[in-house]
Amino acid sequence: MDAVAPIPQSTGQVTLGDVMAEARRLLEQAGIESAEQESLWIVEHVLRLPAHHVITDRERLLVSSELVAVRGLIERRVGREPLQYILGTQEFCGLEFAVNPAVLIPRPETELLVEYVTQRISSERPAIIVDVCTGSGCIAVSIARMRPHARVIATDLSTPSLTVARQNAARHGVGDSITWLEGDLLGPLAGQELEERVDVIVSNPPYIAEADWAALQPEVKLFEPRGALVAGPQGTELHERLLLEAVRYLAPGGAVIMEIGAGQARAMRRMVEQMPEYRFHRLVYDEAGLERVVIVERVGT
Numbered sequence: 147m148d149a150v151a152p153i154p155q156s157t158g159q160v161t162l163g164d165v166m167a168e169a170r171r172l173l174e175q176a177g178i179e180s181a182e183q184e185s186l187w188i189v190e191h192v193l194r195l196p197a198h199h200v201i202t203d204r205e206r207l208l209v210s211s212e213l214v215a216v217r218g219l220i221e222r223r224v225g226r227e228p229l230q231y232i233l234g235t236q237e238f239c240g241l242e243f244a245v246n247p248a249v250l251i252p253r254p255e256t257e258l259l260v261e262y263v264t265q266r267i268s269s270e271r272p273a274i275i276v277d278v279c280t281g282s283g284c285i286a287v288s289i290a291r292m293r294p295h296a297r298v299i300a301t302d303l304s305t306p307s308l309t310v311a312r313q314n315a316a317r318h319g320v321g322d323s324i325t326w327l328e329g330d331l332l333g334p335l336a337g338q339e340l341e342e343r344v345d346v347i348v349s350n351p352p353y354i355a356e357a358d359w360a361a362l363q364p365e366v367k368l369f370e371p372r373g374a375l376v377a378g379p380q381g382t383e384l385h386e387r388l389l390l391e392a393v394r395y396l397a398p399g400g401a402v403i404m405e406i407g408a409g410q411a412r413a414m415r416r417m418v419e420q421m422p423e424y425r426f427h428r429l430v431y432d433e434a435g436l437e438r439v440v441i442v443e444r445v446g447t
């Protein structure tokens with residue numbers, strides 16, 4: 147006899163309204179602030195429903211596979227796994243990016259990096275832009291879409307993160323316009339004949355100081371890749387190494403645009419003052435009023 151797909155079994159009594167209430171209660175008990183909204187997103191995701199259907203179809207009965215799937219995802223969220231890993235996506239610069247625990251979840255403040263890169267590079271210019279520690283590829287992909295004449299190169303130490311980044315580039319139609327290089331900071335640029343040719347180096351490197359790790363929220367500490375977050379005892383170790391390595395690759399007047407953590411701007415200024423090849427161009431604050439981006443320029447010759 148041919149195998150027959152099982153007929154979905156109705157759970158008999160559990161409605162969409164019931165499962166929403168149950169999910170919300172469990173998330174609230176787990177201390178998740180936006181429990182109602184997150185329950186809605188999880189239910190919409192599992193049932194592939196537009197938002198208003200969850201509200202208007204409250205009496206709809208769930209089949210058992212749907213109930214099992216919703217409960218499974220709620221359980222993961224109760225364990226403080228970030229919603230973005232559970233749903234598999236995060237929006238950044240208006241685009242949906244696939245994410246998994248191999249990559250840091252893109253943060254809204256990181257969009258500032260894209261803004262300041264595109265500000266320096268006019269849309270017709272065939273500039274060379276390097277995104278260092280690309281992670282999910284969100285910066286490189288956003289820039290490649292906004293500046294199609296630029297040559298975008300992205301590097302990362304992690305093989306699984308480059309897999310995610312490549313998928314994101316393909317998903318957004320820029321799979322062929324970004325060069326992906328595996329390795330530490332600018333190490334993989336060696337032998338590419340890019341000396342003194344790069345217009346902008348952009349990076350959101352790890353910048354959490356080791357001592358601050360323990361205080362991070364559980365979503366970050368337990369699930370996001372530690373290697374993408376923690377730099378060393380100071381937090382600014384990677385910025386320093388990147389600036390030192392960037393000297394050979396930047397064109398005169400070229401810039402390094404880096405994300406920093408709150409309270410690191412002073413150390414960054416002091417660091418740049420010790421490097422005669424650079425001038426400190428600008429510090430940018432994010433919407434929360436925190437120091438977030440530094441722009442450092444290669445002194446022209």
Ligand code: GLN
Nearest residue numbers: 350351352353354374375
């Ligand atoms: N902004 C991130 C956080 O606070 C840190 C990102 C990074 O280290 N590059 O969790």
